[in-house]
Amino acid sequence: MSSLAFKNLSLAIIRGFVRDKASVFFAIVFPLMFLVLFGGLFGDASTSRVEMIQVGDVAFIDQMPRAEKATFEETFHITHSDDLEASVAKVKKGDADVAVEMRGKTLIAHYTQTDQVKAAVTQGVLRAFVDSTNLALSGKPPTYELQAERVEDDSLKVIQFVTPGLLGWAVAMSASFGAAATLNGWRNSKLLRRLQLSPVPTGTLVGARVSVTIAIALTQMAIFLGLGAAAFGLTLTGAWPVAIPLLVVGTLCFMAIGLLAGAVAKTTEGAVNMANFIVLPMSFLSGSFFPLDAAPAWLQGLAHVLPLWWLNEGMLDVMVRGESATAVLLPMVVLAAFALVVTAIAAKLFRWETT
Template sequence: MSSVIGSETSPTDTGDVPVTATPEGRRPRFSSNAFRSLAVAMWKGFVRDRAAVFFTLFFPLFFIIIFGTVFTDGGTAKGKIALVGDVSVIQQLPPDAKAAIDKTLELKTGLTRDEALHELRKDDLDGVLEQHGNRLELKVSNGDQVGAATVQGVLGSVVDSTNIAVTGQQPRYTLSSSSVQDESLKAIQYVTPGMIGYGIAVGATFGAATTLVEWRKRKVLRRLRLAPVPTSSIVTSRVAVSLAIALFQLAVFVGVGMVLGLRLTGSWYMAVPLTLCGTLAFLSIGLFCGSVATSSEAAVGMANLITLPMGFLSGAFIPLEAAPGWIQAIAKVLPMGWLVQGLKDTMVRGEGPAAAILPMLLTLGFAAVVTLIATRFFSWEDS
């Protein structure tokens, strides 16, 4: 028996068998076999996890369906004005001019002057219009200044064009305008890109964070380290699965959106590279959460704490155009903000492929920086 206690320096009697190896050649080479089987294992683990599938797929889908069906008529409500007494300028307009006014204004007749003014004070009306000879008198409320301005503008232009028509001259200048966005301006146009951004953020962040924590806690990472598998195979398989999930989400969300009336504009295909870059950014957040947290509950909490406010501050749930300025400012420094912005620009605002370049570069840069930070916290085992 060779259990000589305390003989630390005694030579080993293994003869000519080399006991020390040079560091070179010690790293296992990337194995496509290992990559494939790990990716398949992670994919199966995802599709069999009902909660994960719900939050990455059905939860954003609910938002798309709810916003897409409930808020179908976008744009602001028509301005309502009451015509008191005889307002012949408006009432005797030719039919095509009358139709144009009906698009923006709802005209009410049959109210007495007092009734009309009472409703105006309650902001049930946007204006009350009277005609005294050749003079039109419009009363508006200060309660709804946007509505008042709309009414004033529309009526002003009606008066102008009527004046020109009375002179019998052809107008020298004409203005024709059309919207650069899809004309319908439906809510679905804004909700779909927003939910793509939020959905892939949740999928990638939670996927990476919980896999990392669970595998470390349950010693799967240790088991992988005991197998001749390089770290690159493990990392790339996780990234590949998250990218595949994100593309699947993109296809489903766009598909359902189109059923609900989503109309894609010119360079919508840039949503694919945008989604891939965004996924890398959210994977880095997940890697960070998974490295810092010691339990999957903590990891999920952290991931929620990051993705949920980010969703609100990035215009994923609400259109940023209607949000206060400070939210718009914050959205400009968040990866989900860049992503949602890029998706909206290319998918519904009709901008060219170039509009996706900056968001892609920003998300990739974010991914690189956060990954670098996360690796400083990463460990294979719970200490």
């Protein structure tokens, strides 16, 4: 690979990106508008049945009046465990909403802030059941009291849970749109054929495009984290730097989607629209804008096969949930496999000129 050719091509691509106001807007400004919106305002949302882990014997539940207990079991989906540490870990991971245990006459609720709405609802509903049970046992001092404890560090704020999803969406959109528009635009303008006939190796052309796309993604990450920290008090957990290689692999994955769209579509507008058709629904189905707890089980299962879900979950694990660096390994493998398969399909369909 010629270093001079690589440098010149990279600079040309960067200049084209900077001069294209629409590309800059949709890659940087438009996603940041959502970051500011979600960081400054966190609206109300509906909630679904609460997943509860009952740790050991919980006398509060056993002594509930029959009517309250029936309503309680309709509100909470209860599983049982004798391991408090494992139960709290599930809540922290997002596999359950709350774990409850009894300490004397105090009901301890270990809850997660991953979904702010559900956290508030969980505490409010539990407190209502505690009050109604105490009222049913009238003639005595209050029998039970509720104590709520967050499983996350108290320093974590709403912005922590919003940032990974919005960043994943921004990178997916930028990488896919950029690849689709560049491939199709260069092919329709005959620039791709001229580059093929030039002495510049194809590997240099591909390397320059990939390098610029990754550089844009890392710039997006720096801007998101910088703005989040400066304006909204964003703080990250210890293993967050491993989100960088995860983001790079995710960028390659969505660049492959853009290449597929660019290879199939006949016009630049068609390529961008096709990429948008793929990425935008994926953003909603992958938790980029809001949690999927209220979605049907089949829809949540569908989300787990989408590459953006793996990117979002991997970043959430290491940036917010305090998971170790190994938490990104499986998402990286899934994203890399997806990128290889889609790239192979795009290469099969690729044509140097419009037919």
